[in-house]
Amino acid sequence: MTEHTTSHKTDLPTATTGDLTVLVTAATGKTGRRVVPRLTARGIAVRAGSRTGDTLFDWQAPDTWAPALKGVQRAYVNYYPDLAAPGAVEVLRAFGATAAESGVSRLVLLSGRGEPAAVAAEEALAECGVPLTVVRASFFAQNFSEGPMAEGLGRGEIAFPAGNTAEPFIDAEDLADVLVAALVEDGHEGRTHEVTGPRPITFAEVAAEISAVLGREVHYVPVPGAAYQAALQEAGLSEPEASWLTDLFTTLLDGHNASSTTGVREVLGREPGTFAAFARREWGAAG
Structure with missing residues (x-):
């Protein structure tokens, strides 16, 4: 994040349904914008925290935290850019102290597997x-339909430093269901849920699944870490940011995560969706 928000509203609405108000941080992100309507559909009052919305919340502006948490019982904590990023430990410790002081009774944190x-x-x-x-x-x-990798699909390629490693990609719709269950249902406090898709697939298999739906070839292009970092810098990232992201991806895709878990089934009582089902839903109309 480069933009800092230093002003905030002090008189936020506190009306609740069932005496429950939930703060959703990063409410416009991949998971936040899916969590918000699910909570609303359950009749829960939601504070959609972001740097531009009615509930101002900025991870880099701590003075926005307490006003956003005022009158909130639970909070979905989605730290940007990533919990493994430099400085995340200090920020999360400070946010936790603010949440405790504000009387929050439950936190649900999105983290990265492995x-x-x-x-x-x-x-x-x-x-x-x-x-x-x-x-x-x-x-x-x-990540293949929203964000930088999606841009490559128009050129018919997915360029990424993953080699032949398989990853059990999770549909963000399934993840949002898990997050909402953890926020509103009993029995999740103190637990860690590891959630994945049903089986690991390689990036080449991802490209084949997308190709089948689109009706045109999409190729996976394995990129060495150094070349990927250079591409990120050419796209405008600073050297430290590009280096950190490259190190993160190459670490996550070294094979230690090439297995699936039963986390979605344990929380939701059903199996997670496959990548093929996601691809049909996402690009079927374009095929």
């Missing part, structure tokens, strides 16, 4: 003493 550096941030948030649920997710299927 990210050792993210565990330190999880632990820092837990220090606040507010009951915490951690949801560790695999790579999102939506």
Whole structure:
């Protein structure tokens, strides 16, 4: 994030349905914008926190945290850019203290599966003493339809430093269902849910699934880490940002995450959706 929000509203609405108000941080992101309508559909009052909405919330502007948390019982914590990013531990520790002071009774944190550096941030948030649920997710299927990788599909390629490693991509719709369950249902406090798609597939298999739906060839192009970092810098990222992202991706895709979990079934009582089903839903009309 480069934009800082330093002003905020002080008189936020606190009306609730069932005496429950939930703050959703990063409410315009991949998961936040899916969590918000699900909570609303359950009759729950939602604070959609973002740098531009009615509920101002900026991870880089701590003075926006307490006003957003005022009158909130639970919060979905989605830290940007990633829990493994430099400085995340200190920010999550400070946010946890603010949440405790504000009287929040439950926190649900989105984390990355198999990210050792993210565990330190999880632990820092837990220090606040507010009951915490951690949801560790695999790579999102939506990374191919929303964001930088989606741009390559128009050129017929997916360029990424993943080699032949398989990843159990999770549909963000399934992830949002898990997050909402952890926020509103009993029995999740103090637990860590690892959620993935039903089976690991390689990026080449991803390209084949997308090709089948689109009716045109999309190729996976394995990119060495150094070349990927250079491409990120050419796209406008600073050298430290590009280096950190490249290191993160190459670490996550070194094979240690090439297995699926039963997390979605344990929380929701059903199996997660396949990448093929996601692709048909996302690009079927374009095929």
